[in-house]
Amino acid sequence: MPPHDEQYLVEEKSWSELLSHARLWRNISKKRMNMTLHHFSLYIDHSGTERMLALGGSGQSPQETIYTAPLTRSPLVSSVAKLTLSPYLDTKPSKSGPPPAELAALCERQRTTVSSGISSYDFDPTSSTLLYSDSTNLYRIQKEEKSVIGSGIKGCPLHAQLCPVDNTLVAFVANSNVHIDWKGKVIYSSSTGDNIINGCSSFIAQEELDRFTGMWWSPGPRKMLLYEQVDETAVTSLQFTIPGCSPARPMKYPVAGTANAISTLRLIVIDENKIIDEKLAVELKTVYPWYEYLARVGWLSDGSAIWALLLSRLQDRYALVLIPLNLFGSRDNQSSAQVVTLLQEQSEIWFNVDNLTRFLTPVGGILQFIHASDRDDYTHLFHYTAKLDEAHVTATCSSRPVTAGNWSVLKEPGLFVDEKRKA
Template sequence: MRTAIFAAGILLAAGTSHAEDLTIERLVGSPSLDGPRVAGLKLAPDGSRVTFLKGKDRDFRILDLWEYHIASGETRMLVDSDDILGGEEEELSEVEKARRERQRIRSSGIVEYHYSKDGKRLLFPLGGDLYVLEIGADEAKRLTETDAFETDAKFSPKGNYVSFIRDQNLFVVDVETGTEIQLSSEGGDTILIGMAEFVAQEEMGRDTGYWWAPDESRIAFTRVDESPVKLVNRYELSGDGGVTTIEQRYPFAGTPNVTVDLGVVTLEDQKTQWIDLGDEEDIYLARVNWLPDSRHVAFQRESRDQKQLDLVFADLESCTNRTVLTERAETWLNLHNNLRFLKNSDRFIWSSEKSGYRHLYLYDLSGKELAPLTAGDWVVSGIKQVDEKGGKLYFTGFHETPIESHLYSVSLTPDPKSLTRLTVEKGSHNVSVSRDASVFVDNYSAPKVPPRAALKKIDGTLITWIEENPLDGDHPYAPYLDKHVEPEFGTLKAEDGTILHYSLMKPADFDAKKTYPAVVNVYGGPGVQRVRNSWSIDFDQILARNGYVVFKLDNRGSTNRGKAFEDVIYHNMGSAEVSDQVTGAAFLASLSMWMRTGSAFMAGLMAVI
């Protein structure tokens, strides 16, 4: 069977000369078969424009900064990355390479940008330096020009400063004068100032190590000492077959972690105040936030076994700490980014899986739970906006089905029955809601709908297309449409009765009287979902076009199905997941199209039957 897979790989890569035959080379080539896809969609704070990142025609992976001006309906490029780089290829520092790998950023050019609070300026990094673009200006202003690489740049809350990390230390620069202030000097070697360590980035979803106070007078930051962590070798494989050995500090289970301290530095005198993180040193500093008063820092402290999470308020004036709430689990706790402090009251929003599903709750500052804001056997994924004036909370979740994400609203006056779905179209929606919650940008797709971006009223009514991306004769995928294979979705029951979702792609020229080889594309979890009602032109499409049945099943242990669905694999990986995949294979065996004489061979994350 190993030989058969290898032969099939050669056949698929070779393809044929016909324009309608989809090859691997075309799959990864430019322009993207997704069409003119946009990323990083943001609404300007003043509501005047929508900005986004868009790939070049010659290479969709190289991004430029664009805008859609709402009043005029005009789309134009704001910054061409080639103009700044001078046509040269951008060389990243090892720190930036690692940071982008942790964030799964595979593009180049302008890969991130930030608005100032008033929306009059845009900040972006490129080529190791920082640039600020005044809205309406013809070109960006260079803010730094050094041999070192500036990373993790942010505007201060009022927009007067830009902060960043250079040589493992924390800096700020005055936007108007260009005056630079170095806020730390200890960083270097195994000491990281204001930087998230490997585990924080890769496992906890925290990619920064510093946080501005709302009044921009102070910055909370981490001091990380990596020296206790053992050095190991990591191997990188290049496309030409070369191997690079890289030394990396990696904390294996049962071995020492980094040590983390949390400090607060004042801009005026550069003095640092250290916050007590507790008696237990072997912890994870999971999240850090400021309360609106700029006096209190909220930090989330997680136990090494990930079974306890404390939300702690540190009072910088009295130098005291108060544990506001504690979450515990028999298995593990999933972290979240759903802590929001209400500015006009002494309340905050928190999310928890204590009901068995992630939902949103309203608390007062003493830690008393006031009421649930959402409830039910479905999962909330993330808060998108809090409209205190209008009394509504906007978030994304999986209310109707776990294979589609949508935007919803719910009343801040606790009433789970007020739940309203705002994205109408079937599919997977990624949204950005304006500060005043009057409009939102909807970037969505479905199996028959390539990624498209629209500006909508908050009730979901279309205002205008930012990128309609119609699948017409001019679309990059048009030559391949006649053989396009769309997935079929369905459900099976696990051995314990749990509902499992699957997708099935039949060969392009499917004949019910014939039998076909099947490819079972497996990940298994945790934290990953493979079956989604979204657009996807990938290697599975090539397999289906070349006579294979492609099957995916989200087994127990995968995400967006609730805590009990995930917890099955606790201290028992390889049991429920394999059982569920066997259930999927048995389902395939029951279909007449399956090639019954086949055998199974595991090839990485893929089984060919």
């Protein structure tokens, strides 16, 4: 069901009033909840009610679960009704014990608290399909029927995602490999070797660039999963110890001045009778010799190509590039397709990596996208139009400002673009 087109009537508030309102709500939420709500999802249920999902813990239990609440429209901020939270599903308390090492490491890099109970979820509102993990097992609920996902796969399931094209397909990461489940049966698992990690972002991407996802489903129409493969062979191994505790197992840690992990992309294509896992045939380091970090990755909204933000080691140079799908597979079977450079910039200092890049639906050989820049001291949004040549090898870009002023757009929340209303 599409969202409502009408707008809220919001009472004008000064900055100080908005700040006071935010502080008040933060204090109220801390008192009512043992942990602050996070991982919000907004959707419209089958009755037409606007609802919210979020992860959080109650004051009665240290375990996190999924909460839901109906959203009430009101013309004035001062008269907005309080949200009435209720558990979305009944879950049994999980067994006490130390969290899996993979989950603990991820939470440490996200600067979040390691908690028990439900650790992550994904939700498809069109079919009311819920996918969630309790850090040990992965479950799928649809029409009140609960099934186990990834049965037989050992390890902590991370980054589980429903396929947008077919919600019976689920991708997740466990034991450094990507696994794809179909109706409770694992139909594909990637292969790995020593120091190879599939489906997870590299240490630097997590620690410095705030990217924690290493795989991305295509929005359609084909069933395709893009994932990152990280080679840590050249990275230094270190062992961290705490006095009085047993030594921790050695871990790969990119010490300053030493070699970093090498990231590349692979594409899984799921057809009716076969599954193909293809590597990117072009070495990005060859095209962009200064490339070191895979900062951001995503799909065009029609699934026709992939975009990526490449960053140098000093983080003073970046390129926003377009990767055609026919660059995956054997180079011998490819046409003249090339990686297309949409933007490329260099600075005397460093670039702030953000979540402010959003591609609009492509039309013909024209790409439009929103991208942020802080070249004028403040971070602002720009609307770019890129015209590709007939061979889709080169692009000519023009831009116009979307925001301006002596203030900066926040980089963390990301962007939402309503193409229907052009907002």
